[in-house]
Amino acid sequence: SSRVISYVATVLFDGIIPSFLLVVTGITTVRNLRNGRVQPIDAASNANNNRRSKDRHLFLILLIEIIGYAPLAIITNAYGIYREATQYQMKSNDSQAIEYFLSSFPVLLRAVPKCLNFYIYLILLKSFRRKTFKILPYFWCQH
Secondary structure (H helix, E strand, O other), X not given: OHHHHHHHHHHHHHHHHHHHHHHHHHHXXXXXXXXXXXXXXXXXXXXXXXXXXXXXXXXXHHHHHHHHHXXXXXXXXXXXXXXXXXXXXXXXXXXXXHHHHHOHHHHHHHHHHHXXXXXXXXXXXXXXXXXXXXXXXHHHHHX
């Protein structure tokens, strides 16, 4: 039906294509950063080690975002396709209860990629952590 086609299009445009673009732009970003820094620098220099550390953090951030976004987007959209494909089948009360219970997980999983960046930055980046802990008392003191 047209609803199934709509859900398949949603999987493509909300799951697969953004995941693919995230991978491509992430790889391109890492490659451009590495190529932009091909300069003769003393191997023992602290600046070189600092750049490597930042490059490593950027790579980890991109990797976690890709691993966090792609599967979760595909799972939530696949559930929508399953729901549409089985909506006209006769189901027992137990089966309906299980499906209703399981339907809450895709809703929860939809929120994870939106929150993931905050926790990635909080764990990996010292400057973000410092600024976050500096700002938090303002939120607690106002209420």
